[in-house]
Amino acid sequence: MFVRTREGMQPTLRAIAMAEPLQDGVARIHTAFSTVTAFDPATSRQHFSLGMSDDFQIAIGPLIARRLAAEAPRISVTFRQANRHRVEALFAAGEIDFALVAQPNVRSGLQQQEIGQSGYACLLDPIACGLTLPLRLEDYLALPHLLVSFSGREGIVDHVLKNLGLSRRVQTALTHFSALPPFLTGTRAVATLPVHAARSIAAVSGLTVCAAPIDLGEYSVSLLWQRTADNPWIRQIIRDAFAQFRKTEN
Structure with missing residues (x-):
C-alpha cells in the first residue's frame, strides 16, 4: 500500500484509488452507529492532531494554542511535522486530523481548501x-x-x-x-x-x-482534512490564525 522513497513513505497508485471509496464506506458506518451530538468547544475534551511544517508551527501554532486556551480550555492539541510529501501517509496512518500545507499535491480523497498565499x-x-x-x-x-x-x-x-x-x-x-x-x-x-x-x-x-534581492514569487497554502473526521470549528480556528498572522505582515 505504501512504498519508501527519499521523501518518506508514499501511497501507491492502488492505495490512492482505494482511498475515496473506503472513506465513503467509513462515513456511512459512522453515521449508522454513532449518536450525533452538538460539538461544544467550551466543554469538549477532544484532542486534535494538526500536521504542518515547522515554519507554520512557529508562525501560527502559538495563535492556535492561545485561542484554544481561551475558548476551549479542555481541548488539547498536538502539532505534528508534516509537508506535502508526507501528508497523505500521515492521514492514512491516522496520525493527523487536519493539515496546513504549502502547495499540496494530494491524490487521495482528502478535502482541500486554499486559505491564502505566502512568500x-x-x-x-x-x-x-x-x-x-x-x-x-x-x-x-x-x-x-x-x-x-x-x-x-x-x-x-x-x-x-x-x-x-x-x-x-x-x-x-x-x-x-x-x-x-x-x-x-x-x-x-x-x-x-x-x-x-x-x-x-x-x-x-x-x-x-x-526582502530577497531576487523574485521568488508566492505560493498557495491549503487546509486539508478527511471528510469522515471533519470539525468545522477547528478548521475555522486554523484559518483565522493564518489570516491573523498574514494581517500583521502587511
Missing part, C-alpha cells in the same frame, strides 16, 4: 555580515547560505538562480527552520525562508528580516 524573505545578522540593507544581489550571492529543506539538498532559491544563470554557496543545510537562530546569530551568513517564519523568528531572536 519568502531573508533572515540574517547584518552587523555580523558587515552589510547595510536593503540586501543587494551581489552581496546576497557572496554570503554563505543556510539552506532549510526537507530533502536537505536544494530549494526554491537554487531553482530561481539557475534560471538566471547564477548560483549560491550553501554552507550548511538544515531540515527545521527553528534551528536557524544559533546558526545565524553573530555569523556571516544568510537564510531564505517563508516570510511568516522569518518574521516570527526575528521577533524572538534579534535577527533581521529583509
Whole structure:
C-alpha cells in the first residue's frame, strides 16, 4: 500500500484509488452507529492532531494554542511535522486530523481548501555580515547560505538562480527552520525562508528580516482534512490564525 522513497513513505497508485471509496464506506458506518451530538468547544475534551511544517508551527501554532486556551480550555492539541510529501501517509496512518500545507499535491480523497498565499524573505545578522540593507544581489550571492529543506539538498532559491544563470554557496543545510537562530546569530551568513517564519523568528531572536534581492514569487497554502473526521470549528480556528498572522505582515 505504501512504498519508501527519499521523501518518506508514499501511497501507491492502488492505495490512492482505494482511498475515496473506503472513506465513503467509513462515513456511512459512522453515521449508522454513532449518536450525533452538538460539538461544544467550551466543554469538549477532544484532542486534535494538526500536521504542518515547522515554519507554520512557529508562525501560527502559538495563535492556535492561545485561542484554544481561551475558548476551549479542555481541548488539547498536538502539532505534528508534516509537508506535502508526507501528508497523505500521515492521514492514512491516522496520525493527523487536519493539515496546513504549502502547495499540496494530494491524490487521495482528502478535502482541500486554499486559505491564502505566502512568500519568502531573508533572515540574517547584518552587523555580523558587515552589510547595510536593503540586501543587494551581489552581496546576497557572496554570503554563505543556510539552506532549510526537507530533502536537505536544494530549494526554491537554487531553482530561481539557475534560471538566471547564477548560483549560491550553501554552507550548511538544515531540515527545521527553528534551528536557524544559533546558526545565524553573530555569523556571516544568510537564510531564505517563508516570510511568516522569518518574521516570527526575528521577533524572538534579534535577527533581521529583509526582502530577497531576487523574485521568488508566492505560493498557495491549503487546509486539508478527511471528510469522515471533519470539525468545522477547528478548521475555522486554523484559518483565522493564518489570516491573523498574514494581517500583521502587511
